[in-house]
Amino acid sequence: MNDPVIDLRGVTRRYDDGPPALHDVSLAVKPGECVAVLGPSGSGKSTLLNLIAGLDRPDEGTVTVAGTRVETLGEAASARFRRAYVGLVFQFFNLLDDLTVLDNVLLPAHLAGAARRESREHATGLLATLGIGRHADAYPGRLSGGEKQRVAVARALVNRPALLLADEPTGALDTASGEDVRDLLNDLRDGGQTIVLVTHDLRLAEACATRTVGMRDGRVES
Template sequence: MSEYREPAAAGDVIRLDSVSKTYRAGAPPALARVSLRVGTGEAVAIMGPSGSGKSTLLNLLAGLDRPSSGTVTVAGQRIDALGESALARFRAQHIGIVFQFFNLLDDLTVLDNVLLPAQLAGVPRRLASRRAEQLLERTGIARRWDAHPARLSGGQRQRVAIARALVNSPRLLLADEPTGALDTATGQEVGALLRELNAEGQSLVLVTHDPQLAERQRARVVRIVDGQVEGAGQAVAR
């Protein structure tokens, strides 16, 4: 399969250039010479079979892993070239991550879970609290602000996770199977919330096995097979 390169654009929030990732010497690469562009405000769904490299790609975009070769640029910053502390600061300020299984801290309340990234980024408590309260209203979970995650439904926990991911007003929102742990109706509600956020200008990249979720997001689909981008990605009209 030949390497696919998309044309660069001035408004790119993501730019990958010839990115490869190998975890063990002699093993096939998890990603091989992937080049990809995602525009500011765009929604992109990363799809492909299990083991195709989707999670590796998401981890590279989040700065949770580093490429073996190539460059990863997010919001104008080459994150593969940053040291660990600078990378952690950049991620806290510019990247929000929503996980399949929520990753909330059970000993913290809903509000404190949402506030945590802002506290780690050094945002003043008053400003962070105002932002967190707005997001809890926006995601429909404000009435449970003082509850602990164990007392919430799966859909409520994912709404808290989305609010937490947005508290620092990130340039990029990454979602890893955001509806995978939810029932169909609740998954559709969470998907609708993500769609609304993207319609308001939030750049969104999600990994999903669900083509209906990608279609509802009106996302451009990027398919990964054996660590490589297959074709140019299918653009879905907005």
């Protein structure tokens, strides 16, 4: 029950002959924590997120998420693991414009083979909880940036993941929409969702995070 949701030990990742993108990084995130990862461009933040999500593999060290050694998984198993345990939120939403809001949210559930009726009820409930239930039958092109990010969060949560990873979730938003997303992340944190944010937005980190991790040159600095 008290095991960390994320447990990285001695993780190093190299892409070429230069300095490693990550060097000997160890990090644990407990259930219910909201951790903000801060640092300048090139500090290793996105590489860290990709390793946690199983989108990349370390050259050295271990990456354990929700009790699974994700660095040992093959491509198909890694995709199944993400669908079951990890929700991903990106800077630019990555919604499909030819699907309705509800169908965008339902897509991960369909890919996971979840029961259609139960998934639809859950997705509809998520949209209502996130304040965008009225847009369920609309298409993403009709929504504001803040509304699109709420749809992206609902999509990330539809399979009830143990972990929510957010990569610059306010980076493409205006001030008002960014505040909406901060409020949303606060609500999720208060509800016990484990969250890791990669961000340049100090206001987002200060408002949402229970702990911050500073990175520089591929290392955890603070």
